[in-house]
Amino acid sequence: MRGLAAGNWKMNGTGADLAEVEALLAAHPSPACDVLICPPATLLSRMVATGIAVGGQDCHANPSGAHTGDISAQMLAEAGATYVILGHSERRADHHETDAQVAEKVKAAQEAGLTAIVCVGEMEADRDAGRTLDVIGAQIDGSLPDGATDIVVAYEPVWAIGTGRTPTLEQIAEVHAFLRDRLAPRFGDQVRLLYGGSVKPANAAEIFALPNVNGALVGGASLKASDFGAIIAALT
Ligand code: PGA
Numbered sequence: 434m435r436g437l438a439a440g441n442w443k444m445n446g447t448g449a450d451l452a453e454v455e456a457l458l459a460a461h462p463s464p465a466c467d468v469l470i471c472p473p474a475t476l477l478s479r480m481v482a483t484g485i486a487v488g489g490q491d492c493h494a495n496p497s498g499a500h501t502g503d504i505s506a507q508m509l510a511e512a513g514a515t516y517v518i519l520g521h522s523e524r525r526a527d528h529h530e531t532d533a534q535v536a537e538k539v540k541a542a543q544e545a546g547l548t549a550i551v552c553v554g555e556m557e558a559d560r561d562a563g564r565t566l567d568v569i570g571a572q573i574d575g576s577l578p579d580g581a582t583d584i585v586v587a588y589e590p591v592w593a594i595g596t597g598r599t600p601t602l603e604q605i606a607e608v609h610a611f612l613r614d615r616l617a618p619r620f621g622d623q624v625r626l627l628y629g630g631s632v633k634p635a636n637a638a639e640i641f642a643l644p645n646v647n648g649a650l651v652g653g654a655s656l657k658a659s660d661f662g663a664i665i666a667a668l669t
Contacts (some may be wrong), residue, residue, distance in 0.1 A: 436466035436641070436668040437585060437625050437648035439550060440655025441490065441518060446472050456658035457665075466648060466668040470655065471518050476506055481513030486514030491524055494537035496544075506509070506545035517542050518550045518650070520576050522591045525566060532575025541576045541624045550585045550627070550650065551576050553612075557592035565604075566611050573615055576649075583624045586612055587650040593630025600630075602643060609645035634663035641668050 442450075454470060461468070471488040472480050480487050489509040496505050509517055520535035529642065535551065542549040553572040555565045573586065588608050593599050600608075609626050616624050628640050629650030640646055648668055654660040 438468050438665045440470040441652050442472045443535045453658045460662050464665050469497040472666050475510040484593040489514050490518050501537040506541040508544045516548045520552045535576040546581045552587045554589040554591050563607045563644045587627040589629035606643045613645045
């Protein structure tokens with residue numbers, strides 16, 4: 434399965450940062466994996482013009498309407514996006530998004546022709562209490578609508594995002610094997626499973642060597658061409 438290195442710029446990046454994308458493309462003209470950046474919506478069109486694949490960071494479940502501040506999946510697609518991140522833990526925490534709402538957004542994304550990157554991950558208290566797989570099982574079941582087809586799933590432990598901490602390799606492998614099994618009845622083994630949470634050049638290769646890890650969702654390290662480039666190079 435071809436790997437996917439997806440960068441999540443979150444609420445970071447202005448026009449000046451497009452130079453990082455140009456540097457990345459110059460350094461990695463034909464990577465061995467798919468490369469995607471999900472910039473803030475303000476940069477979508479300009480980033481598309483660099484030639485890199487681009488995704489949204491969220492979308493509304495409706496195609497249009499009175500929803501101040503929101504963006505629909507169709508709008509993302511029209512701007513040139515081919516993917517959209519849905520159910521990121523920061524959306525679940527900051528905007529109280531539920532699994533059911535994420536599932537509605539996945540439907541909207543599919544209708545617009547976007548590949549949804551559906552995020553799941555446990556809080557530290559869940560892991561400490563031995564509830565990790567229960568929490569992730571409920572999230573994945575609840576966040577995927579009936580009829581979902583074109584999806585990527587990202588396992589992102591909430592406590593590993595932006596903290597410099599990562600699970601052990603055994604813990605990552607355990608969750609990815611669990612997700613693979615859980616998705617098998619509906620998708621076979623065709624869904625790309627990404628790990629996310631403090632992926633850096635120094636730990637990327639060992640994470641990518643794990644079974645059922647098909648790439649990464651990268652936050653902080655995707656903002657710098659040199660760091661994201663090293664992660665891309667580790668994903669062969
Ligand atoms: P991080 O973020 O790489 O900065 O930990 C990952 C994410 O939130 O997708």
